[in-house]
Amino acid sequence: MPDASLMEAAVHEYVAxxxxxxxxxxxxxxxxxxxxxxxxxxPPHVGHDAILAFYTxxxxxxxxxxxxxxxxxxxxxxxxxxxxxxHWDGSDKRVDVIDTFKFNEAGKVIEMNAYFGPTNFHGxx
Amino acid sequence: MPDASLMEAAVHEYVAxxxxxxxxxxxxxxxxxxxxxxxxxxPPHVGHDAILAFYTxxxxxxxxxxxxxxxxxxxxxxxxxxxxxxHWDGSDKRVDVIDTFKFNEAGKVIEMNAYFGPTNFHGxx
Numbered sequence: 511m512p513d514a515s516l517m518e519a520a521v522h523e524y525v526a527x528x529x530x531x532x533x534x535x536x537x538x539x540x541x542x543x544x545x546x547x548x549x550x551x552x553p554p555h556v557g558h559d560a561i562l563a564f565y566t567x568x569x570x571x572x573x574x575x576x577x578x579x580x581x582x583x584x585x586x587x588x589x590x591x592x593x594x595x596x597h598w599d600g601s602d603k604r605v606d607v608i609d610t611f612k613f614n615e616a617g618k619v620i621e622m623n624a625y626f627g628p629t630n631f632h633g634x635x
Numbered sequence: 636m637p638d639a640s641l642m643e644a645a646v647h648e649y650v651a652x653x654x655x656x657x658x659x660x661x662x663x664x665x666x667x668x669x670x671x672x673x674x675x676x677x678p679p680h681v682g683h684d685a686i687l688a689f690y691t692x693x694x695x696x697x698x699x700x701x702x703x704x705x706x707x708x709x710x711x712x713x714x715x716x717x718x719x720x721x722h723w724d725g726s727d728k729r730v731d732v733i734d735t736f737k738f739n740e741a742g743k744v745i746e747m748n749a750y751f752g753p754t755n756f757h758g759x760x
Contacts, residue, residue: 584677608715630707
């Protein structure tokens with residue numbers, strides 16, 4: 511399995527890439543054949559092009575990610591809690607999310623699931 | 636899918652059952668054929684008897700769970716961050732964990748994964 515510090519660094523790069531508004535940097539942490547299910551239970555975005563398109567669209571809201579507590583590392587997995595902050599339609603909004611990343615041997619994310627739903631939206635009026 | 640408030644209540648019952656030291660109450664939130672993978676990547680505890688035995692052993696440490704931030708609810712899933720507090724071998728210890736619960740139509744947990752590893756242990760010397 512990949513080193514824990516490498517997996518933790520990937521999570522911090524994910525947050526930093528959002529702060530920089532760079533969907534290319536987000537896409538670079540994923541394996542070419544990765545699947546992103548965001549939120550879990552919806553049709554996944556599979557492969558580099560679909561993942562890049564998904565994050566390009568996500569970042570058009572100006573979303574900023576704020577980690578909540580330490581990254582959990584278990585075997586090939588990282589899990590982390592965070593808030594997404596948006597300024598949209600004239601007001602500040604927040605969505606509370608937990609993501610899980612599964613890593614491959616090369617240290618790239620091959621599977622990502624995001625956990626959030628209607629009860630986690632705040633300020634959407 | 637089960638109601639979000641029911642899924643959130645199951646998470647709070649899980650925490651309360653630990654506080655009460657009742658493995659029976661924890662086991663009662665699971666479906667009879669549930670699988671508990673704690674931590675993820677290890678052999679699962681499958682079915683009521685195995686799950687009851689697992690939580691009976693877990694509680695012998697006097698573990699107390701403290702939720703960190705809101706429960707995330709996504710479709711049939713709940714995810715939540717927490718700390719496990721233990722007093723063991725003469726000192727206070729803490730493990731930071733994220734759990735995911737998948738619910739069945741009856742509102743019982745059918746799949747549980749726990750995310751934590753060596754980097755999440757504190758005070759173990």
